[in-house]
Amino acid sequence: MNNKDLVLFLGMLCGDGHLSIHNKKRILKKSTRVYQDYCTGFCNTNLKIIENFANLFYKIFNVRGNFHSRDRLNRKRIYEFVSYSKKVFDEIVALGFPIGVKRDKLRILNMIKKSSAEDKFAFLFGFFITDGYLTKNKIRFHSGSKIFLEEISTLIYELMGERKEVKSYVQKEKYLSYQLTLNKEESRKILQASVA
Numbered sequence: 001m002n003n004k005d006l007v008l009f010l011g012m013l014c015g016d017g018h019l020s021i022h023n024k025k026r027i028l029k030k031s032t033r034v035y036q037d038y039c040t041g042f043c044n045t046n047l048k049i050i051e052n053f054a055n056l057f058y059k060i061f062n063v064r065g066n067f068h069s070r071d072r073l074n075r076k077r078i079y080e081f082v083s084y085s086k087k088v089f090d091e092i093v094a095l096g097f098p099i100g101v102k103r104d105k106l107r108i109l110n111m112i113k114k115s116s117a118e119d120k121f122a123f124l125f126g127f128f129i130t131d132g133y134l135t136k137n138k139i140r141f142h143s144g145s146k147i148f149l150e151e152i153s154t155l156i157y158e159l160m161g162e163r164k165e166v167k168s169y170v171q172k173e174k175y176l177s178y179q180l181t182l183n184k185e186e187s188r189k190i191l192q193a194s195v196a
Contacts, residue, residue: 007119011126017042019099038089045076061088108151125193139187141180
């Protein structure tokens with residue numbers, strides 16, 4: 001497995017991915033059996049990003065997933081990739097990725113912290129693909145997790161020597177989220193990870 005593929009995958013998973021366990025019931029003739037689904041999921045409104053994630057998932061784990069889409073009232077159609085491979089689920093959990101709602105639990109994984117500068121840039125690029133956008137040639141990360149963005153700020157400081165402030169932002173006058181903006185040179189270095 002190529003480490004750059006894995007860290008890029010983990011960056012994307014940190015943005016729009018999740019791990020969840022669902023209890024299911026199967027009714028048999030004389031009894032009801034409860035079993036669990038172990039789901040690795042990834043959602044995005046851009047089908048190409050979903051396809052890229054699915055291809056990366058297969059390249060790393062040699063497992064295929066399924067695609068679904070749903071229309072939402074007054075919003076863009078959302079696409080979802082899901083895999084129910086418990087083996088893959090367990091491998092991702094073993095790396096330290098949280099199960100369930102990740103907003104207050106998500107941290108930069110130790111394997112990312114210990115990886116090369118090149119791999120850290122690939123991780124940041126993966127996170128940019130999902131929870132970032134360009135504004136005047138500057139990357140802006142946007143997340144519901146202040147703690148995670150503070151860790152992103154620390155990672156950027158380690159790579160480029162400048163600490164970035166995490167700012168609060170209110171969406172639609174009721175949802176609190178957080179932003180971190182890079183300068184043009186820092187943004188260029190992260191964008192170069194896509195072609196390295």
